[in-house]
Amino acid sequence: MKPIDMMVTDLNAEYLGIPRLSLMENAGKAVAQEINKLIDSGSVTIFAGTGGNGGDGFVAARHLLNMGFKVEVILLAHPSRVRSEEAKKNWEVLEKMKFSPAPLELRIIRDSSQLKPPNTSVIVDAILGTGIKGRLREPIRSAIKLINKSKALKVAVDIPSGVEPETGEVADVAVEADYTVTFHRMKDGLKMADPTLTGEIIVSDIGIPPMCEIFTGPGDLLRLPKRKSSTHKGENGRILIIGGSAQYSGAPALAGLAALKSGADLVTIACPESAMIPIKSYSLDLIVKGFPGDHINTKMLKGMLKMVERVDCILIGCGGGLEPETGDAFDLLVQEIMKMGKPIVIDADGLKLIKKDTIKDYHNIILTPHEGEFKKFFSLKSPIIIKDFKEKVTAYHSIANNIKGLVLLKGPVDMIFQGEKVRLNTTGTPGMTVGGTGDCLAGITASLWAQGLSTMDAAALAAFINGRAGELAEEEYGYGFTASEMIDFIPRAMSIPSTTSGIT
Numbered sequence: 001m002k003p004i005d006m007m008v009t010d011l012n013a014e015y016l017g018i019p020r021l022s023l024m025e026n027a028g029k030a031v032a033q034e035i036n037k038l039i040d041s042g043s044v045t046i047f048a049g050t051g052g053n054g055g056d057g058f059v060a061a062r063h064l065l066n067m068g069f070k071v072e073v074i075l076l077a078h079p080s081r082v083r084s085e086e087a088k089k090n091w092e093v094l095e096k097m098k099f100s101p102a103p104l105e106l107r108i109i110r111d112s113s114q115l116k117p118p119n120t121s122v123i124v125d126a127i128l129g130t131g132i133k134g135r136l137r138e139p140i141r142s143a144i145k146l147i148n149k150s151k152a153l154k155v156a157v158d159i160p161s162g163v164e165p166e167t168g169e170v171a172d173v174a175v176e177a178d179y180t181v182t183f184h185r186m187k188d189g190l191k192m193a194d195p196t197l198t199g200e201i202i203v204s205d206i207g208i209p210p211m212c213e214i215f216t217g218p219g220d221l222l223r224l225p226k227r228k229s230s231t232h233k234g235e236n237g238r239i240l241i242i243g244g245s246a247q248y249s250g251a252p253a254l255a256g257l258a259a260l261k262s263g264a265d266l267v268t269i270a271c272p273e274s275a276m277i278p279i280k281s282y283s284l285d286l287i288v289k290g291f292p293g294d295h296i297n298t299k300m301l302k303g304m305l306k307m308v309e310r311v312d313c314i315l316i317g318c319g320g321g322l323e324p325e326t327g328d329a330f331d332l333l334v335q336e337i338m339k340m341g342k343p344i345v346i347d348a349d350g351l352k353l354i355k356k357d358t359i360k361d362y363h364n365i366i367l368t369p370h371e372g373e374f375k376k377f378f379s380l381k382s383p384i385i386i387k388d389f390k391e392k393v394t395a396y397h398s399i400a401n402n403i404k405g406l407v408l409l410k411g412p413v414d415m416i417f418q419g420e421k422v423r424l425n426t427t428g429t430p431g432m433t434v435g436g437t438g439d440c441l442a443g444i445t446a447s448l449w450a451q452g453l454s455t456m457d458a459a460a461l462a463a464f465i466n467g468r469a470g471e472l473a474e475e476e477y478g479y480g481f482t483a484s485e486m487i488d489f490i491p492r493a494m495s496i497p498s499t500t501s502g503i504t
């Protein structure tokens with residue numbers, strides 16, 4: 001597990017209603033319990049930093065006191081520098097406990113000259129965890145060196161301070177721990193780190209249910225790439241939408257606008273000429289190229305494939321209609337795009353026209369069917385009638401595995417399948433039965449994929465954002481909102497909540 005995966009899981013646990021304070025409590029208690037297993041009594045010195053790692057140390061201090069240990073907490077900064085809200089709360093508890101008979105000593109070190117070799121049985125390294133950034137600053141650097149000189153038993157919280165949580169590398173110095181107590185799951189950096197630094201690794205459960213890694217939540221928004229200030233037009237997703245017909249011009253436009261609202265730089269729509277003017281009239285922001293005809297046909301292939309070369313992701317289907325000629329064109333287009341190795345999203349009419357055998361061995365593809373389209377695409381003879389939700393997921397999963405790409409099955413609970421992996425999404429509202437919301441989802445999926453998210457992350461986050469935008473639209477309009485109104489809520493649906501508990 002990478003640090004980003006842990007951050008995503010934490011925030012999704014909070015979304016479920018498990019406060020961060022509880023996770024910190026469980027983490028700190030787990031550290032204390034492990035120490036209590038190693039020695040029965042004695043003194044423990046906890047070196048603490050200003051983030052969540054330090055907070056775990058403050059909690060451990062409280063539990064160690066209850067277990068009968070003598071505890072000294074050395075905070076390596078002024079208390080006003082304690083950043084994490086949860087750590088601050090736990091520090092304040094320790095400050096109040098100073099006046100109790102408990103054998104607790106609190107020391108604040110702001111300068112490395114104030115550091116003294118600790119005379120203690122156990123040292124807890126709660127200085128830096130997954131939040132380490134850049135070169136080690138003082139007095140932390142000196143504290144790590146001092147810890148390494150001590151003969152005491154050393155227990156690192158989450159990861160030895162100074163070890164890069166993602167790579168296991170050490171840029172400068174790192175705590176040489178005898179034991180590392182890490183939380184929830186094994187971290188990649190710990191696996192790769194020098195075992196003389198990590199010592200024995202203990203993975204402790206801190207009460208995060210496994211479902212927090214399966215169900216989407218606002219944590220998934222953390223995966224959106226941060227843009228450099230020097231970034232320029234086109235670097236953040238160029239999308240081509242192939243769709244539209246004389247009859248349906250709204251669908252590709254909705255998908256295109258949803259792609260732009262979810263952060264893509266450029267959206268071009270390739271459509272029959274008769275859909276071009278209406279699409280252009282809907283928006284100033286879409287680039288539209290029309291090809292002679294009322295529906296997509298094989299004569300348009302050459303021109304469309306030229307456009308494919310210039311984009312990061314291609315969305316095929318929306319509003320294409322069901323003319324057999326369009327089916328032939330879609331099938332050939334997909335075959336050519338697969339040869340180019342480009343990411344393809346297939347939605348709506350594309351799912352009704354493109355044959356499963358054409359795409360079944362291609363990894364770089366996302367299908368976004370609703371239940372009816374799913375059944376038709378996978379040629380299911382009889383309907384799937386399973387009441388038990390888990391059994392239903394398993395049944396759909398095994399069918400989706402008939403292709404190598406990803407399947408995002410839309411429904412009251414969206415199911416996302418890619419190989420062995422499954423994600424589920426519960427955002428959304430009955431108001432989203434209005435036409436066009438599926439086109440929005442396809443557009444957001446293509447947009448996030450083109451912006452650099454992995455196939456699974458793009459599909460899972462798109463489902464979350466689309467559903468959340470629907471929920472926000474419903475708050476404003478009740479059930480009477482349209483897909484074009486819903487699109488305006490996409491940016492708000494993409495904002496990462498700053499609250500630390502009780503996100504709804």
Ligand SMILES: NC(=O)C1=CN([C@@H]2O[C@H](COP(=O)(O)OP(=O)(O)OC[C@H]3O[C@@H](n4cnc5c(N)ncnc54)[C@H](O)[C@@H]3O)[C@@H](O)[C@H]2O)[C@H](O)CC1
Binds near residue numbers: 184206
């Ligand atoms: N689910 C969990 O796994 C939980 C983990 N918890 C613990 O929280 C930390 C991560 O907390 P975070 O606040 O994000 O980061 P850190 O505590 O690692 O450090 C941030 C802190 O340190 C300062 N800092 C960063 N880099 C440096 C540097 N090079 N030199 C000096 N100082 C630095 C920065 O300014 C911040 O103030 C995780 O590891 C777990 O231990 C929670 O308890 C909840 C559950």
Ligand SMILES: [K+]
Binds near residue numbers: 125126128156158
């Ligand atoms: K640590």
